[in-house]
Amino acid sequence: MLSENQQTQFCLENLKDQKVNKDYQVKKWDEKKKKIVKVKIQITFTQDNQMIYQQEGVILRQEFNQDDFRDQEILTDMEQIQFLQWQGEYGPNQKKQGKWIAIWKGEMIEEVGGYYENGLKLGQWKQPSKSYWSQAQLYESGEYFLDQKLGRWNYIYDNQIIGGGSYDQAGGQNKIGYWIDYDDRFSNYRQVAHNGQYENGKKVGRWEIEYRYDNNYPFSKIGGGLYKDGLKHGQWTDLDEDFSEEKQVTHNGEYQNEIKVGRWDIEYRLNSEKLFTKIGGGQYVDGVKNSKWIELDEEFQNAKQVVLNGEYKNGKKMGRWDIEYRSYKIIIQIGNSGGGQYDDGVKIGNWIDLDEEFKYLKQIIHNGEYQNGKKVGVWVEMKRVWYLMEEGFKKVNEIKYDI
Structure with missing residues (x-):
């Protein structure tokens, strides 16, 4: 690989x-x-x-x-593409030479940069991490020799060392020993770290996932599991891809060589709660969803606690799928029949869809027909006031789609 x-x-x-x-x-x-x-x-x-x-x-x-x-x-990262620049000089052979500094949105980042010799990084460097952006000013600091990282490297956030570990001395840039890695989507709202052992650049043994609400709190365990030769294996608690302060969701189940198998549960908690509660899940067969599932809406968060309930067949949605909304922990169906039918993973027939921005204070739905996954005919937009939910949804608009 x-x-x-x-x-x-x-x-x-x-x-x-x-x-x-x-x-x-x-x-x-x-x-x-x-x-x-x-x-x-x-x-x-x-x-x-x-x-x-x-x-x-x-x-x-x-x-x-x-x-x-x-x-x-x-x-x-889009912000790095737009706003991160490096500034320095080139030697007579057109290779980077001497001190180079980092520029962010037109201004120099203090104490960030390092030295080149004949186009290769050398000595102590401090540089923005691959996930550096306006909401995660995370740096990495350590030593280069002939453009290769070696020895101890630290991750620095809010002027504090929050992680890091060692690279081998052979110049292969392999991580070795105990590491605290920052999460790929680390941000002010997703302060997540992964802790465990590397052998020859591969994760092995038990790895813990830790999270903290903000800089004033310590990191605490929230998930993790075992690695076998760099692959997830056995029981795991994964964080949702969009895990954040407003979406504290985990996925719990078994891996066999990085492939999900058997029953996986979806759990969720509000910021004020210590324990997670199961709110969904279903079966995997060789990494593919099958049978009955309760899964979360793509935009699920505290203000939009929406779940989808239906059946998968070989990874594709089939038959009737219902949409349900939770106000805190009370499940409320969307309209009389929120949701609709799937055929081989494609929406067909009459549907009640949630508005893209549906949430507690903006309860808007759209009612109409799909043909082969495309909206056709007249679609009715309906709205429900959050403090008058017993009165139901009322029509506010119509949109006509070409057949």
Whole structure:
């Protein structure tokens, strides 16, 4: 299996050889949804060694790389693409040389940077982590030798060391021994760390997942499980991909060599609660959902406690699916028949959909017909006032879709 750096280099070589655009998924903060989402961008290399990031034809970033293009790191966070720049000098051989500093939104980041010698990082460095952005100013600090990390490296957040560990001395950049890794989606609202042992760059044994509400609280255990030769194995408590202060959701079940099997439960708690409560789940067969499931709406959070109830067949939704809404811990059905029918994973027939921004203070639904997953005919928009829920939903608008 290729490492992340090897995969990046492989992609860069292909881009250079083929002279084509390459699609990438990068992280972006969605202000409306209050969470990190994945968006697609394109990266292109030109004949004159320019690296161009663009989205839907709009150029986001354009760099000229005087070094070997294979040493160019691909940025995977939208804010870094737009706002992070490095500034320094090149030597007579067109390689980076001497002190280089980091620029964020046009201003120098204090005490961040390091030295190059003949295009290679050398000595002590402090640099933004791969997840650095406006809501997670997380740094990593340690020593480079000929562009390879070695020895002790620390993760720094809010001027405190919150994690890190050691790299081997052989120059292979393999993590060894005990590490506290920061979460890939670490932010002010998702302060999550992963603690455990590495052997030759692979996770082994028991790993704990810890979380804290904010900087004034200690980290506490919230999940974890066993790794076997770098793969999850046995019983695990995973955090939801969108786990945050407003969506404290875990998934609990069994892995067999990183593949989910058997019963998995979904559990949830409010900020004020210490214990998690089961609110959903279902069966996996070889990593694929099957049989009856209760799963969470994609935008589930404290203010939008919505669950979906129905059946999977070989990973695809089939038959009737119901939509249910919880006001605190009381389940309230959406309308008389919230939800509708699926055929081979595609919506068909009459449906009651939730508005994209549905939540406790904005209870809006849409009632109409699907044909092969597309809305057709007249769709009715209906609204219910949160403090008059017994009066039900009332029509507020109509939208007509072409057949």
